[in-house]
Amino acid sequence: MRSLLFIAIFSISLLSGCAKSDNKDKEPLVQCDDVASRGYLNVLSINLLFKEIETREQRLKAVAEFAEKTPADVILLQEVVGGSLVHTENSAEDLQKELRARKRDYDLYTAFEIGLPGVIGVANAILSRCEIDFRTTRRLPHATELNFRGHDIKLPRNVMMTRINIPHSSKLNIYNTHLCAACTADQLDAQLDIMLPFISELEASFPSNNFTILGGDFNIDRFRTDPFVERPFYDRIVSAGFIDAYAQNRPLDNLFANPGQADMHCTVGVSTLDAGGSARRIDYIFMNTEKRLRESRVVFNTLVDPDQTSVSDHAGVFVSVTLP
Numbered sequence: 001m002r003s004l005l006f007i008a009i010f011s012i013s014l015l016s017g018c019a020k021s022d023n024k025d026k027e028p029l030v031q032c033d034d035v036a037s038r039g040y041l042n043v044l045s046i047n048l049l050f051k052e053i054e055t056r057e058q059r060l061k062a063v064a065e066f067a068e069k070t071p072a073d074v075i076l077l078q079e080v081v082g083g084s085l086v087h088t089e090n091s092a093e094d095l096q097k098e099l100r101a102r103k104r105d106y107d108l109y110t111a112f113e114i115g116l117p118g119v120i121g122v123a124n125a126i127l128s129r130c131e132i133d134f135r136t137t138r139r140l141p142h143a144t145e146l147n148f149r150g151h152d153i154k155l156p157r158n159v160m161m162t163r164i165n166i167p168h169s170s171k172l173n174i175y176n177t178h179l180c181a182a183c184t185a186d187q188l189d190a191q192l193d194i195m196l197p198f199i200s201e202l203e204a205s206f207p208s209n210n211f212t213i214l215g216g217d218f219n220i221d222r223f224r225t226d227p228f229v230e231r232p233f234y235d236r237i238v239s240a241g242f243i244d245a246y247a248q249n250r251p252l253d254n255l256f257a258n259p260g261q262a263d264m265h266c267t268v269g270v271s272t273l274d275a276g277g278s279a280r281r282i283d284y285i286f287m288n289t290e291k292r293l294r295e296s297r298v299v300f301n302t303l304v305d306p307d308q309t310s311v312s313d314h315a316g317v318f319v320s321v322t323l324p
Contacts, residue, residue, distance in 0.1 A: 030107045032130040035073055036169035039323050040294055044072040045215040045285055046316035047178070048091060049273060050081035050122050056091060059311040064098040066299065066309075070318070071104070074164065075127040076215045076285075078178040079312075080110060083120035092125035104129065111137040111160040113178070124176050124216070126162050133171070134163035138198040143180035143187035155180070159195045161202060170324050173206065175199060177216040185228040188220075192233060196240045203288075211292070211324050214242055215285040217314065223256050224280065242286035245319045246296040255281060262303050267315045270301035274313035285319045294320040 035041055046063060048056075067075060075095075082090040096108050106127040115121025126132070138161075142154035159177040166172070179191050203212060214237075224230045238244065246265075247255055255265045262270045262279035269279030287293075301315040302308050308315075 030105045030129055030131050031167070032073060032128075033167050035130060036166050036323070040320055041073050041166070041172075041323060042070055042318070042320045043074045043076065043174075043213060043215065043285060044070075044299070044316055044318050045076040045078075045176070045217075045283060046300065047078040047217045047283065047312050047314040048080060049312040049314070050079040050086065050091070052273060052312075053086050056086075056088070057094070060091065060095045060098055062300075062309040062311045063095060063316075064102060064104075066316075067099060068102045068104055071129075072318070073129045074174055074213075075106070076174070076176040077125040077127065078176070078217045080123040080125045081120065082112075082123070083115065084118060085120040090123075090125075092123070092127065096127060099127070107132045107164075109135045109160065109162050111158050113156055113158050124158060124160050124178055126160065126174060126176050128162065128164050128174070130164040130166050132162045133165045134161075136161050136202070138194060140177075140179075140191040140194050141187065143183035143191065145180055145182050157191060159198060161199075166323065170211070172211040172213065172324070173203065175212070175214040175216075177214070177218070179216075179218050179220070181219040185233075188233055192236050196236065200240065209324070210288075212288040213245075213285060213321070214287070215317065217283050219282050220284075221280045221282050222252075237286060241288050243288070243290055245285045245287050245293055245321070246298075246317060248290070248293045248296070262301075264298060264301070264304050266301065266304070267298060267317060268313065270298070270303045270315050271310040271313055272302050273310050275303065277313070283314055283317050285317050287319075287321060289324075292321045292324075294322055296320075 080092040110123050110125040112121045112123040140157040145155045161175045220230050220233045222231045222234045259278035266279040267283035269277040296319045299316045300311045302310040
């Protein structure tokens with residue numbers, strides 16, 4: 001099955017990636033009045049590992065259980081998958097249905113990055129208990145991420161944005177992205193060259209005190225230097241006006257992951273689905289305002305915390321933020 005997935009992805013190089021959104025009238029009207037009454041918003045970001053098909057239903061149930069108990073008000077998803085090859089139309093919709101079975105209704109926006117229509121597609125998605133009243137996506141430059149029989153395969157990426165409506169409180173913008181992995185420094189730089197101005201231009205159309213969150217799988221480790229130094233790319237995001245929410249109450253330079261020794265801060269190399277991988281912190285939730293953080297932690301990191309469940313080859317990042 002994995003070889004079939006690889007061949008399908010290789011075939012994508014012959015086509016442009018397909019980007020689409022789902023805005024279905026049949027979805028029930030979501031309500032999140034409790035968010036306004038308690039005065040804070042809980043956000044989870046998790047890469048779902050699209051290639052692991054056999055365990056997907058079980059893993060989605062674990063994410064839904066976490067979202068129900070915590071509760072998670074907004075869920076940022078990377079590596080959402082759909083198509084006949086992976087036996088689902090949309091794994092984000094599968095998670096939405098699992099949440100609904102637990103009496104938790106979420107609005108959903110999916111933006112496909114790459115795909116062979118009807119066969120396989122990979123996407124980013126945002127699930128929100130609060131109504132999404134505006135949504136948009138920007139395509140990012142292709143980057144070389146695979147090599148097939150000596151051929152470099154360039155894959156497209158995107159950054160997606162939703163504006164959520166919190167009743168009797170405020171509206172805020174939430175961005176979700178999945179930047180290139182195993183690409184060159186120039187290609188990563190090119191993606192930031194599109195993503196950061198896209199965010200800046202959108203934010204310029206809102207009041208200057210607009211609260212904004214940016215999360216996802218950035219594939220950036222501040223401490224990695226091989227094959228290139230990655231810290232400047234992290235610094236570009238911070239220089240654009242964002243604060244690393246997880247690091248806000250922690251000394252940033254103490255969040256060093258020894259690749260051979262996983263710790264509580266790592267988001268890869270800490271899952272049973274990524275055992276033996278290099279321990280790194282590459283998944284983030286940023287926000288544009290200081291002193292709104294209530295709580296931040298890494299979740300689904302079984303190799304560090306045996307009480308956690310592995311749902312992907314990535315751990316999740318969870319933050320709770322005070323509303324404006």
